[in-house]
Amino acid sequence: MKELILVRHAKSSWEYDVKDADRPLGERGIADAHLIAQALEENLKGVQAIFSSPANRALHTCMILMREMGLPLGSLQVVRELYDFSGEGVRAHVRSLEDSLEKVMLFGHNNAMTHIANKWGSKYLENVPTCGVVHLSFKVNTWKDISYGDTLYTVFPKNLR
Numbered sequence: 256m257k258e259l260i261l262v263r264h265a266k267s268s269w270e271y272d273v274k275d276a277d278r279p280l281g282e283r284g285i286a287d288a289h290l291i292a293q294a295l296e297e298n299l300k301g302v303q304a305i306f307s308s309p310a311n312r313a314l315h316t317c318m319i320l321m322r323e324m325g326l327p328l329g330s331l332q333v334v335r336e337l338y339d340f341s342g343e344g345v346r347a348h349v350r351s352l353e354d355s356l357e358k359v360m361l362f363g364h365n366n367a368m369t370h371i372a373n374k375w376g377s378k379y380l381e382n383v384p385t386c387g388v389v390h391l392s393f394k395v396n397t398w399k400d401i402s403y404g405d406t407l408y409t410v411f412p413k414n415l416r
Contacts, residue, residue, distance in 0.1 A: 257393045258358040259349060263368040264313040265386035276310045276338060287386040287412040288316050292323030294410050295388060305330050307362040308337035316386065317362040337363045342370040352398040376406035387411045
C-alpha cells in the first residue's frame, strides 16, 4: 500500500516585483499554513519522506508544516521537477520514488495538484485551493504502478476557519 499526501502551497503575495519562483507567502498564506498544520498533525504520523518544489512559496509552506508538526528536516528533499504546473513532472517524480517508502508528502503548485488529485483519486475536486491537502491511498506495492486510488480525505483552510 502506498500513500501520497499532496499539498498545494499557501497563498502567496503579489506585492513584490520578483520572479515567479521567488514569490513569497502572504500573511494569509502563513496563517493558513499554521492552521493546516494543526488540523493535520494526527494524520501525518508515519510520513517517511517530504518533497517540495524549490519555489519560495512552496518551500515556505513546507517548512511551516514541518516545524509545526515536528517532522525531521532530514526527511525533506527539494526537487526541481515539482516546480510543475501541468502535473507531468510531479507524476514522473512519484513514479520514480523508492519502493521502500510507503507514505510521502509533496508540496507543489496548481494546476498540477488538482490534476493529480483528480487523475489518481476517487473524489472529483473542482480545485485544490491554496494550502489545500489531498491524501490519496493506492493498493499497489510499487510507486511505478500508481494509477488510480482512493481519496482518503481533503483538508482546505476555508473549512477550518
